[in-house]
Amino acid sequence: MYDDLYDGLAEEIDEATRILLDRGWEATRVLEDALVGGMAIVGVDFRDGILFVPEVLMAANAMKAGMAILKPILSETGAKPVGKMVIGTVKGDIHDIGKNLVAMMLEGAGFEVINLGINTDVEEFLGALDEHKPDILGMSALLTTTMPYMKVVIDTLVEKSLRGDYIVLVGGAPLNDEFGEAIGADAYCRDAAVAAETASSLIAERRAAAAA
Secondary structure (H helix, E strand, O other): OHHHHHHOOOOHHHHHHHHHOOOOOOOHHHHHHHHHHHHHHHHHHOOOOOOOHHHHHHHHHHHHEEEEEEEHHHHHHHOOOOEEEEEEOOOOOOOHHHHHHHHHHHHHHOEEEOOOOOOOHHHHHHHHHHHHHOOOOEEEEOOOOOOOOOHHHHHHHHHOOHHHEEEEEOOOOOOOOHHHHEEEEOOOOOOOOHHHHHHHHHHHHHHHHHOO
């Protein structure tokens, strides 16, 4: 299944998912060991420049074929995702390939992702946070002119005393670590693979701190 995911073979992933369930695997085990495990390899090779965007999109599409079978079973058993993320491209910006790739990689890492699309204003972000109660807010921008809007959203969270409720991740071609730090984000993620790794590690840290 790792090879089939890597090669973006959706029909084979569909069939293999059914075979594992027929063999008595729990849906959570199929998700974590087969699908998430396979996508982790895709993520590492994307980060290291071995795979490129088209290959990752094909792998994510293959993962979706398996998820379509597992989702109804997982919801019946009440299995919880690794975490939940609301993500959107900020107001004034209509670029979404990178943001959609981040959403796919996070789903591949076991997250539930609410994708708000493009041109998302602060009210839409706040409404989604209130409705979905995610762990993470993700914002994307590809234009230098729309980058500052990320600070508008973060400042609004601060004003409403909500900033501490969410991990805030930002990304996009013109951004860097310094910008992420300057606007008060928890982390800047340079690509989708880094975003998935960062999201997983920050959620684990936050939960460990809460349990301490």
